[in-house]
Amino acid sequence: NNQNMVSTFDRSEPLINLALQSEESFGLMIEREREHLPKDDYLKRLRSGELDLGVRREALDWIWKAHAHYNFGPLSVYLSMNYLDRFLSVYELPRGKTWTVQLLAVACLSLATKVEETKVPMTVDLQVGEPKFVFEGKTIQRMELLVLSALKWRMQACTPCSFIDYFLRKINDDQFPSGSLIS
Amino acid sequence: MSTALSLCGRNLVGFLSIACFNLADPQILLGFLSVASIDFLKGGAVLLIEMDKYKKTREIGYGGFGNVYQGCNRVTNENVTLKELWFPDEKEGVPSVVIKEISLLKEMEHSNIVRLLEVVSAVNENSVYLVYEDMECDLQKFMNDCPKIAKDPDFIKRFLQQILCGLAYYHSHNILHQDLKPQNMWIDRFDYILKLADFGWARAFGGSFKKIGYLDVTHWYKAPELLRCQQFSTPVDVWSVGCIFAEMVTRRPLFAEFSEVHQLLKIFSILGTPTWPEGTTSHLFANCYSKDLAAAVPGLVTLEPAGIDLLSKMLCINPSGRITAHDALKHAYFDNIEFEV
Numbered sequence: 001n002n003q004n005m006v007s008t009f010d011r012s013e014p015l016i017n018l019a020l021q022s023e024e025s026f027g028l029m030i031e032r033e034r035e036h037l038p039k040d041d042y043l044k045r046l047r048s049g050e051l052d053l054g055v056r057r058e059a060l061d062w063i064w065k066a067h068a069h070y071n072f073g074p075l076s077v078y079l080s081m082n083y084l085d086r087f088l089s090v091y092e093l094p095r096g097k098t099w100t101v102q103l104l105a106v107a108c109l110s111l112a113t114k115v116e117e118t119k120v121p122m123t124v125d126l127q128v129g130e131p132k133f134v135f136e137g138k139t140i141q142r143m144e145l146l147v148l149s150a151l152k153w154r155m156q157a158c159t160p161c162s163f164i165d166y167f168l169r170k171i172n173d174d175q176f177p178s179g180s181l182i183s
Numbered sequence: 184m185s186t187a188l189s190l191c192g193r194n195l196v197g198f199l200s201i202a203c204f205n206l207a208d209p210q211i212l213l214g215f216l217s218v219a220s221i222d223f224l225k226g227g228a229v230l231l232i233e234m235d236k237y238k239k240t241r242e243i244g245y246g247g248f249g250n251v252y253q254g255c256n257r258v259t260n261e262n263v264t265l266k267e268l269w270f271p272d273e274k275e276g277v278p279s280v281v282i283k284e285i286s287l288l289k290e291m292e293h294s295n296i297v298r299l300l301e302v303v304s305a306v307n308e309n310s311v312y313l314v315y316e317d318m319e320c321d322l323q324k325f326m327n328d329c330p331k332i333a334k335d336p337d338f339i340k341r342f343l344q345q346i347l348c349g350l351a352y353y354h355s356h357n358i359l360h361q362d363l364k365p366q367n368m369w370i371d372r373f374d375y376i377l378k379l380a381d382f383g384w385a386r387a388f389g390g391s392f393k394k395i396g397y398l399d400v401t402h403w404y405k406a407p408e409l410l411r412c413q414q415f416s417t418p419v420d421v422w423s424v425g426c427i428f429a430e431m432v433t434r435r436p437l438f439a440e441f442s443e444v445h446q447l448l449k450i451f452s453i454l455g456t457p458t459w460p461e462g463t464t465s466h467l468f469a470n471c472y473s474k475d476l477a478a479a480v481p482g483l484v485t486l487e488p489a490g491i492d493l494l495s496k497m498l499c500i501n502p503s504g505r506i507t508a509h510d511a512l513k514h515a516y517f518d519n520i521e522f523e524v
Binding site: 032111114115120122123124137138140145148149152153155156 | 279
């Protein structure tokens with residue numbers, strides 16, 4: 001039954017004419033991408049040491065670990081990183097309190113997997129790789145809410161992956177390339 | 184903003200230096216941390232907008248994830264619609280559907296799509312509230328309350344155009360509505376602007392996807408491919424709009440059966456039963472023929488020929504042959520409309 005379903009829908013062909021393909025919506029995507037970036041001075045503040053680069057590294061280290069453990073897709077890491085950077089650029093974590101960093105990392109990964117993955121473990125079960133601090137579900141939920149509000153619930157970040165279809169078309173004479181070319 | 188943040192940061196540091204004191208005992212650590220971190224989050228209240236800001240005045244509906252209320256802003260007295268979204272399980276955290284729904288709405292900005300003003304948290308109730316601009320009337324109510332206006336062919340045309348405009352915007356963002364029905368279309372009685380609302384099941388899609396078990400939209404407006412549990416995409420919304428178009432003209436639901444099976448049989452009885460190529464078990468409605476819609480549904484005689492033509496293109500049983508929202512807007516039926524929207 002499933003076999004049939006696949007054969008009737010050729011995956012290499014989009015089912016409908018997505019607006020992605022038009023130049024106008026390409027412009028919109030670039031605009032949207034900009035709206036999902038950390039604040040302008042973020043990089044400067046990281047470089048100058050005003051923001052602790054170690055915090056970011058620590059959070060990402062753990063995110064990579066948990067990501068590998070659960071075999072999540074590449075977009076989940078990208079989104080977690082995007083949420084983490086955007087959060088750090090608007091919210092000041094107390095310095096030297098490593099548990100807040102760990103809590104933030106868990107919340108970012110958990111939000112990213114919920115947006116991107118089809119199968120998502122319970123938030124408490126996300127805490128793999130023997131982190132120094134383990135949090136209760138309720139605590140993680142509150143951190144999730146804090147991140148969501150800080151990012152104004154704008155979680156559908158425009159990622160580099162969003163542009164792939166457009167450029168694939170461009171290099172293929174404005175035709176959607178066949179499946180074999182993509183793989 | 185920056186002062187508020189730095190103030191809050193200072194409070195946090197003060198609080199946490201006391202907190203740190205206790206961290207030596209690993210036994211207390213786990214329980215303590217959850218208390219400590221909750222207080223740490225309270226420090227972030229500058230970012231979390233609390234529900235206190237709004238007052239619930241009246242319950243107006245019930246959704247799959249919570250109730251819908253009419254409310255008002257305590258400060259500005261502005262009327263709003265509040266849609267509650269429960270978090271059923273702490274272990275799950277903020278549910279994935281909630282995150283997806285709200286973040287999709289956040290990307291939407293169109294005059295025919297209801298505007299999400301903000302999201303407020305009710306931390307103690309384990310839920311958030313979506314605050315929408317207030318619209319007191321939906322299309323269902325409008326058709327009942329103002330039959331004269333709702334029957335006017337020009338109004339039907341204007342409403343249909345607005346529905347399609349909102350839908351085309353939706354589809355251009357790779358989003359399916361999946362629950363279009365007259366109750367989900369809000370009308371501003373002052374300027375007759377129609378807005379699509381209630382995106383309870385709206386979700387982003389990439390290409391095509393299969394029906395998810397718990398999805399259940401009112402089946403009166405369900406496309407045949409949904410009733411047959413096949414893969415589906417944007418054409419399902421166009422089908423629903425077709426049903427609503429016919430309902431505006433005839434003043435009664437086009438296909439209103441009590442079960443999904445009867446619904447499908449009813450559709451076939453009016454539009455004609457599709458035939459499948461011999462010896463195949465194809466899931467597609469390969470060879471469809473269409474009956475004459477105007478003849479099959481007597482109430483449609485008042486509709487102009489261009490309207491009948493558009494309607495039958497929207498109600499094409501084969502989803503891949505169905506007109507898109509974008510193309511429907513270019514249909515001759517709309518040629519003599521003043522462009523006001």
